[in-house]
Amino acid sequence: MVTCQAARIARAPRRSVRPGERWPARSPFRFPPARRPGGTWAADLSGDGKPDLAVANEGSNSVSVLLNNGNGTFAAKVDYPVGTSPFSAVALDLSGDGKPDLAIANFGSAAVGVLQSNGNGTFAAKVDYPVGASPGSIVTADFSGDGKPDIAVANFLGNTVSVLVNNGNGTFAAKVDHPMGANPDSIAAGDLNGDGKPDMVVANLNSNNVSVFLNNGNGTFAAKVDYATGEAPSSIAALDMNGDGRVDMAVANASSNTVSVLLNVCLP
């Protein structure tokens, strides 16, 4: 098996406490912001070649679809009911018909809602798939290797990641949970060990680290490996930042106001 390591190479200096200055009191438990990027997704939902919008409405338990008129203006929104407090929306073809479907992480109802495209920018009613407690961040990738996108969500209060494997038609098998650090707040996918299979990286807000999950190649994952970050890592991206062909990680740290960059030194 290929083993991987990561080296943290860049980080802004921590703010130091000056004489006579009080260190700001910090809550022992941090919640994610009420409104967050990731709740809006742009994709061609209607099939006319123009990008449309899907917006998760955290306050009204719906997703709004705004179809592009073709000139950058949008038709009136059409709302579709979803679960409670939808935080994140993803649009891509889950069913294999070439039309983007919607997957929504419902923070308040511990479910991922999937709305299959009717092919014309309208959507069928949601089908809910239970996941762990308080899914906030969602990512899609073909973890199982069958060519169909699967779903993973970071469960903020469940301290787990739930993986939903696509049955091949846009319906999903029951969740498989993986233990995480404290309050996983952001998840991303990328092939970290270069075997062609997407792996997962997760930012654990209240344990000040990120977890790397290597894909066994069939949608099951090896035990997580943790790497320290700054304080309160709340957003993570997986991409090759130094151009060596290996996927690296960048993490935004909400409390230390820093970004941690972890370069991939996976062998070989």
Ligand SMILES: [Ca+2]
């Ligand atoms: Ca579809």
Ligand SMILES: [Ca+2]
């Ligand atoms: Ca798959």
Ligand SMILES: [Ca+2]
């Ligand atoms: Ca991999």
Ligand SMILES: [Ca+2]
């Ligand atoms: Ca790299």
